[in-house]
Amino acid sequence: MSNxxxxxxxxxxxxxxxxxxxxxxAPPTFPPPATFLFGNVPSNQLEQTLRKHxxxxxxxxxxxxxxxxxxINTGEHRVLVDTGALGLASSxxxxxxxxxxxxxxxxxxxxxxxxxxxxxxISGITLDDGELAFPNARFVMWKGEWDFWTSGEAxxxxxxxxxxxxxxxxxxxxxxxxxxxxxxxxxxxxxxxxQAISAPGHTPGHMALLISSEGEQLLNIVDAVLHPIHxxxxxxxxxxxxxxDQVLATRRHLLHRAAAENSLxxxxxxxxxxxxxxxxxxxxxxWQPIKV
Ligand SMILES: [Zn+2]
Numbered sequence: 361m362s363n364x365x366x367x368x369x370x371x372x373x374x375x376x377x378x379x380x381x382x383x384x385x386a387p388p389t390f391p392p393p394a395t396f397l398f399g400n401v402p403s404n405q406l407e408q409t410l411r412k413h414x415x416x417x418x419x420x421x422x423x424x425x426x427x428x429x430x431x432i433n434t435g436e437h438r439v440l441v442d443t444g445a446l447g448l449a450s451s452x453x454x455x456x457x458x459x460x461x462x463x464x465x466x467x468x469x470x471x472x473x474x475x476x477x478x479x480x481x482i483s484g485i486t487l488d489d490g491e492l493a494f495p496n497a498r499f500v501m502w503k504g505e506w507d508f509w510t511s512g513e514a515x516x517x518x519x520x521x522x523x524x525x526x527x528x529x530x531x532x533x534x535x536x537x538x539x540x541x542x543x544x545x546x547x548x549x550x551x552x553x554x555q556a557i558s559a560p561g562h563t564p565g566h567m568a569l570l571i572s573s574e575g576e577q578l579l580n581i582v583d584a585v586l587h588p589i590h591x592x593x594x595x596x597x598x599x600x601x602x603x604x605d606q607v608l609a610t611r612r613h614l615l616h617r618a619a620a621e622n623s624l625x626x627x628x629x630x631x632x633x634x635x636x637x638x639x640x641x642x643x644x645x646x647w648q649p650i651k652v
Contacts, residue, residue, distance in 0.1 A: 365462060372434075373573045379458060379632055386423070393422060393423035396599055397589075397596075409592075426630070426634065427480050431464065434551060438468050443481065443484030446484040452480070467494075470497055471500060475580075485536065486536055503565065508563070508565060561602065561605075562584060564603070570623075577624065579624070625638055
């Protein structure tokens with residue numbers, strides 16, 4: 361199986377998980393994975409859980425995360441969800457070449473949905489020369505997300521460790537889309553069958569998506585969870601989660617819904633292709649990846 365392209369259908373919609381590559385999160389740029397992903401957890405409790413998942417706490421020195429972007433061909437529109445991380449590392453920025461290998465040119469994309477403004481989701485908006493990578497697309501984002509990153513609020517409220525790194529990507533990528541942007545203020549359909557779901561916490565205006573066609577559905581939970589352990593321990597937050605209380609409420613809402621409706625689920629950072637189902641386990645949940 362290709363680990364960069366995965367085709368599937370949601371009703372009549374032709375969908376592709378298109379990888380932008382992988383990124384290694386490790387010191388000194390990032391805290392060790394256990395701290396980065398589960399920053400608010402007592403260490404004895406964390407170690408026990410990691411061992412249950414066959415992770416040796418002392419040997420876990422890097423978290424290698426895939427970047428799973430989504431292409432939806434509705435028949436009428438070609439919709440891209442998130443743009444990956446062009447320029448972040450030599451192992452990222454593969455989205456456009458992977459789309460081209462499928463016969464999809466950047467000019468063919470007419471809508472780009474930005475789920476939130478972290479570098480791994482916005483850095484493919486512009487090319488190295490500053491030109492728009494998807495020149496014919498309109499962009500869609502939650503209004504609270506755009507406002508947070510462009511109003512000075514991010515400068516004021518972000519933890520100083522990540523602030524400048526995050527804002528550098530924002531300054532490079534967001535100004536060029538401001539005249540081709542549709543901002544969403546409440547849950548609604550972006551297009552028939554593509555519904556914006558409010559999912560704040562990871563960032564102030566983080567957006568999930570419900571894609572439905574002919575009675576089938578895909579819930580794209582994006583970065584509401586970063587690691588499968590977050591399903592089993594929904595109160596465990598990453599150091600990059602902006603508002604932990606909101607993260608927990610959002611997770612409970614999305615995970616409950618996905619399990620109750622037996623939705624196919626896509627998670628941006630889960631092992632490629634990031635597709636699976638969420639199963640209720642006691643008060644919490646468990647990840648069941650699809651068989652590929
Ligand atoms: Zn992300």
